[in-house]
Amino acid sequence: MNQFQYVRPTKSQAAIEAVAKDPNATFIAGGTNLVDLMKRGIATPQKLVDINRLPLNKIERENNGLRIGALALNATVADDKQVRERQPLLAQALNAGASAQLRNMATVGGNMLQRTRCSYFYDLAMPCNKREPGSGCGALEGINRMHAIFGFSDKCIAVHPSDMSVALVALDATVLVTGPKGERRIPFADFHRLPGDTPEKDTNLEKGELITAVDIPDGPFTKYVHYQKVRERASYAFALLSVAAALDIENNTIKAARLAMGGVAHKPWRLTAAEQSLVGKPATEASFRQAAEVAMQGAKAFKYNAYKLKLGPNTIVQALRTAASAA
Template sequence: MINFQYLRTSVVKTALGLIAKDSKATFIAGGTNLVDLMKRGVTAPEKLIDINSLPLKEISYANNLLQVGALATNTALAEASIVKEKFPLLSLAIQAGASAQLRNVATVGGNMMQRTRCGYFYDTTMPCNKREPGSGCGAIGGYNRMHAIFGTSENCIAVHPSDMCVGLVALDAQVTIVGPKGERKIRFADFHKLAGNTPEKDNTLQKGELIKSVEIPANNFHKNYHYLKVRDRSSYAFALVSVAAAMDIKNGLINDVRLAMGGVAHKPWRLTEAEQFLKGKTPNKTNFEQASKIAMNGAKSFGENDFKLTLAPHAIVEALTLAQAKTA
C-alpha cells in the first residue's frame, strides 16, 4: 500500500470541494472494499477524504417514500422497523450479504460503489480490462465459475457482488447524487453500467460527485416476497445466483411482481420481461417455470459457469414459490 494523505470533513460542500481539487483523491466511508483494494495494489488513491461525519445517515419514511442516507450502515437499514414492515425484501437481501461485522460498518453508498470480486481483477499480475483497460480479460477462457451470463462483452464478464443492490433494483429505487452542478436523480436500474467497451466504469457517478441518498416508493410487496441466495457456503460468500422475488397477489392473481437477480451480470439484473409475463397470471408452478424460461433469454455461459444456465431458472422458480407461500 502506498502512502496517502487522510482528510476528514463533516460538511458536504467541503467534501465536494476537496474531491474536485485532486484527481487522485477518493471518498472513504466504511472502507470494507476500498481498503482491500488498496492493500492488494488494485487501486492507489493519494488522498482519502473521510465522509463518515457527513449528515447522511438518516432513515425516514414520509409521503409514501422511504429515504435512506448514503452513510446509513447496512445493519441500520436492514434492522429499521419501517424497512422490516414495509420493505422486508430489502431487509432480507441486506442480511444475506457479507457478515454481521461487515454490515455494521459498510454503508449504503459504499455498498453501491463496491467493485467486482473477480479474481483476475484482484490479481495485479493477470490481465484485466476493468483494472487496466486494454490488457485483456483473463476470465474469458480462464477460471470463470463465478462469472456473468447476462450482458457480457468481449472485454469483461465480471459480476456485481452486492445483495443489497439486487433488492434495491427490484423495488424501483432512485438515487440522489450531489456534485459541483448541484443535485440530480437517477433510477437505481440506471446507476450501474454493463461492461461494454468501458469495463473500468462500474456506474454513472461522475468524478467529483457523491451519493447523497436512496429513495424507495411505497409498494404492496410486504407479504409475498423472498430473497434466495445460492452460494458455496451458508454465510460470508458471494452469490453464484441470487433472486429477489416479490408479488402483490389479489383475488388469486398476480397484480404486480418484481424480479431481479444477482451473481449473473455486471450490474444488478432486473427481469422485466418475466415480470410482464407474470402480471395477471395465477401464481403457480407452471407460470413460474414459464417466467424463468423468459428470464433466461440472451443468457450465455463461458465454460466453468455453464451450470448457471440451469441453476438460474431453477432459482427463479424456487424464489417465486417461496414468496407465494408466505402468509405474514
C-alpha cells in the same frame, strides 16, 4: 499500501470539492471494500476524504416512500422497523450479504459502489481491462465459474457482487447524488453500467459526485417477498446467483411482480419481461416456470459457468414459490 493524505470534512460541499479538484482523491466511509483494494495495490488514491462526519445516515419517510441515507449502515437498515415493514425484500437482501461484522461497518452508499470480486481483477499478475484498460480479460478463457451470463462484452465478463443492489433495482429505487454541478436523481436501474468497451467504469457517477441517499417508493410488496441467494457456503460468501422476488397477490392471482437477479451480470439484472409474464396469472408452479423461461432468454455461458443456465431458472422458481407462500 501507498502513503496517502487523509481528511475528515464536516460539510458535504467541502467533501465534494476535495474529491472533485483532485484526480487522485476518493471518498471513504466504511472502507470494507476500498481498504482491501488499497492493501492489494489495486486502488492507489493519494487522498482519502472520510465522509463519516456528514449527516447522511437517516432512515425516514419522504414523498410516499423511504429515504435511506448513504451513510446508514447495512445492519441498521436491515433491522429498521420501517424497512422491515415497508420494504422487507431489502431487509432480506441486506441480511444475506457478507458477515455480521461487515454489515456493521458497510454503508448503503459503499455497498452500491463495491467493485467486482472477480479473481482476475484482484490478481495483479493477470490481465484485467477493469483494473488496467487495454490489458485484456483473463476470465474470458480462464476459470470463469463465477462470471456473467447476461450483458457482458469481450472486454469484461465480471459480475457485480452486491445483494442489496439486487433488491433495490427490483424495488424501483432512485439514487440521490450531489456534485460540483448540483443535485440529480438517478433511477437505480441506470446507476450501474454494463461493461461495453469501458469496463473500468462501474457506475454513471461523475467525478466528485457524492451519493447522499436512496429513495424507495411505497408499493404493494410488503408480504409476498423473498431473496434467494445461492452460495458455496452459507456463513459468508458472494452469490453464485441470487434472485429478488416480490409479488402482489389477490385471490391467488398475481396483480404485480418484481424480479431481479444477482451474480449474472456487470450490474444488478432486472427481469422486466419475466415480471410482465406473471401479471394476471395464478400464483402457481406453472406460472413461475414460464416466467423463469422468459427470464433466461438471451443468457449465454462460458466454459465453467454453464451450470448457471440451469441454476438460474431453478432459483427463480424457488424464489417465486417461497415468496408466494410467505404469508
